Amino acid sequence: MTRFPRPHHDDVLIAVIGLLGGVLLWGLGLHTTAMRELMPSWVTLVPLAVMAFLELLRRSCPRAALLIGTAALIADQFTFGNLATVIMYTDLMYAAVVYGSPGAARRIPVITGLITVAMTFGALAWLRQPEALLIGVVTGLVSFAPALTGATLRNHRQAAEAARLRAQQTALLAEIDRNQAITAERARMARELHDMVANNLSAIAIHSTAALSIGEPKASADALAVIRENSVQGLSEMRRLIGLLRDSGGAGQEPAVAPALDGLDALLAQVRTVGSDSGLVFVLDDGREAGGGRLPAPVELAAYRIVQESLTNALKHASPGTVTVTLAHTDHTLTVGVTSPYGERPGPRAPGSGAGLVGMRERVTLLDGSLEAGPVTAADGTKIWQVRARLPAEDDTELYA
Template sequence: MYRRLTPDGEDAERRTVLDGGVTWFPRPHRDDVLLALLGLSGGLLLWALGLHSTGNRHLLPAWTTLVPLAVMAGMELLRRSMPRTILAVGTLAVIADQFTVGNLGTVIMFTDLMYAAVVYGTPASARRIPVITGLITVAMTIGALAWLRRPEALLIGVVTGLVSFAPALTGAALRNHREAAVAARLRAEQTALLAEIDRTQAITAERSRMARELHDMVANHLSAIAIHSTAALSIGTPKASTDALAVIRENSVQGLSEMRRLIGLLRDSSGDQEPTAAPSLDSVDVLLDQARTVGADSGLAFTLDDTRPPGGRLPAPVEMAAYRIVQESLTNALKHASPGTVAVTLAHTDRLLSVAVTSPYGERPGPRAPGSGAGLVGMQERVTLLDGALEAGPTNTDADSKIWQVRAELPVEDDTELHA
């Protein structure tokens, strides 16, 4: 049997129930064929046995009741594909049946057509048919009472309600149930999709954070190793080679220790490992001491100008970001700065923490480590996460003195709020 599938693979028959669209099926559904055969066979059996629903009417020959029966059976074949058409034709057939001796099979199949018109019809039809059939039932009851003026007239209203209003109401209930089930399934799929998106974003954010931490912790040590290993290879004096190898060993040990600590944190999924203190601006002096040791042979001097008020506390994310910015800026200065002074400035005014690192740049003697640009990317990511601003570039382009500056402004809360 041919069935048209929607783009998402859903059966067109089921889609008809959801959006009310009419889909033509070249071949009827097997259940509809079964209903048509059962209805037609039952009606023929009743007619052959002489069991008529309106036996006291002999306006037409008895065989004429088979015409509405056949028409109704034919409509059963189209109950899913042409719901409005089958309801209109079925209504005319059941009315025509009342002018014959009548057949119960015709009436029963009409109730099924009423049900199908609500289930498979348009949303507007599904809303209107129960209301219309309800009004018809009430009108028939009142009209019968006014005409016959006997209590038995109520049976006409009851029969009308059973034939029209009851199946329409049943179809509406089933359709609402199906639509609610589909809506719940769509919500579940959307929730699962959003959860997957959140999981992917969380994984991406965590990988970016890990990349920043790994670069910031190890890059300065590897840069020192690269610079001094090149110096050890290019300088022929034993003392210079010994000093360079000592610096290489020191930075190798420190870098290896930090790598082991990071790997231990990543592998520990139980949470039993004690958390390590996050680096803060109080440790900037240690960074400068390390930079002085590494940069002494390159003619670099390092100074710190910290104008922050004493005893002030900053949020941990701000402290961490500022520390990493200073660390990466010093690493870049060791790689690229020409002989001169590298100045680190820290200032905290109102709700803003300013971090600035200036260094001379240009031609420099001796070895220099290659750069990948990942450091600037990491600094920008850290500042963006805190809604701050970062500037990196030359500030003085005079021929005699060229200055490279990294300046970050990080918003922080007021000290009084932090102590509250």
């Protein structure tokens, strides 16, 4: 069983006012057409009642209400006529455009406009008097004017809804951008934190294990000295990171200097001290041209961190042998390579989390470079672990001239 939707309270109010107003006009004897002697006066109330009932359906069934209302309006012209019936019909025309389908909202103003023009020329051709223009005016007021008003209101509503949706989308995109910026900043901080302290903490872990396992006082004292040195270095790096987070370039404060490739000698000197007991030898092969131009700061920082993380991994996992760091700057590309012996190693070793490789890949990806990391076979047939990064590196000398 089909149930009609409950009418809106405004529609009920319009229907009641229209019906009562029409009954009042009928009781006062106010009519809109010439007297019809063929039927009694009360017949005028039938189209009025039908039109008032259709007002209850103006939102839920606007198309059906308009079609039936048109028939009721035509029938009203063959009775004494009631102004309330005509007014309620204009409201049905307006509601059909506002609450109807998009296709109906486009077609109804056009159709009523054509009907208005046709009625105007038809009346002139039939009556051949200037007063015939009034028929076209009345037709336009009853049909085209409310349809045009409804179309205007609907267009304004659609424009307002589109503006609201655009505002929501803009707010959503802004929130997405903010979340992405926060995520990127957190990832950058995580990379910096890992790269700053991993090398020092790994050395501390290795030498603290050695100090606990070796019974010789001198060896334990040497291990403790290395632990202290790396603790101080790690604390310095942490302070530098805190300075970056606090934006320490304010008045009276020196900006924190990011590590660069010029500091690789000091970095290798440090890891030589740490890795001396592990049988590791560290060699730097800097193939860059002397005075060949300054690289962009992000490239130098990324290259330094890649070397630092690779050396840290060598301290953790490499078997005794030579760890070689190579640098080459050709064809606007900086190539960074670190090779270390691959295999089991004796003595204490620090655990690894895999975060270092992830951080290196993120750094290289941000610069649109490439990274290869994994075991390979050297020319002499031995297994080595190789890290090879290629970073786009335009000469930045002119920026500092």
